Amino acid sequence: MGIPIHNKSDFEKMRVIGRYTYQLLNELENIIKPGISTFDIELKAISFIEKYNLKSACLGYKGFGNIPFPANICTSVNHVICHGIPDKEHVLMEGDIVGVDVTIIKDGYFGDSCRTFAVGKISEKAKNLIETTKKAMDVGIQQAYHGNFLGNIGYEIQHFINSSPIKYSIVEDYCGHGIGTKFHQEPQIEHVGQKNSGIKMQQGMFFTVEPMINLGSKKTKLLKDNWTVITKDYSLSAQFEHTIAIGENGVEIFTKD
């Protein structure tokens, strides 16, 4: 129990899985275009996972209920906030946006990262939503350093989103999480918060920052498949996620180059 503090060798293992996670998302990004199905993204992920002897943390995962997740990755299109299930019948169309969230395991260590991609040419408002969501993640990650309050991650994301001239909302029903040798563990990372609230971050903590930003209301709805989370008002939603560490000299982002 409690928040694990990781050592040098844990950092080494996270660097390895973090790089695979980054490369996997790069490869998936390359195939995204109008006319492919979300299951084509799944198939590409499966071949990458097999090629490098990795394991998907998503396939069979029961973390949020009793129904095992039926795929290797999550693909969340347009008003789907997160945990969308790849589907042969769901063909991407010009103007769609798709969040691709991958969590893979090597040597018992987990890498978790998500990006939202444009399918062909997209509207100005969708483009702004994607850029703003990426920026929100970056603003949160900037607060991740030894001795800072954990709540400042959410506080700064909220401050950034609220100061935007376009009205966005931040999803509160799903959060970032501790990670390392488990998929989801302490601490919970909220994407809204009070200044200087919560525990102080310590060197050796691993967690994700993964804001979900909506063009309409923050309210969520869970579909009958027990996984797919959508915006209640069907507004567009985007997400970005990195797996990071509180390092010796500030933050270390594992899931990037």
Ligand code: MF3
């Ligand atoms: N990758 C998601 C996260 O960021 C969790 C997906 S669980 C799954 O926490 F089972 F839906 F894959």
Ligand code: CO
């Ligand atoms: Co995550």
Ligand code: CO
């Ligand atoms: Co994820």
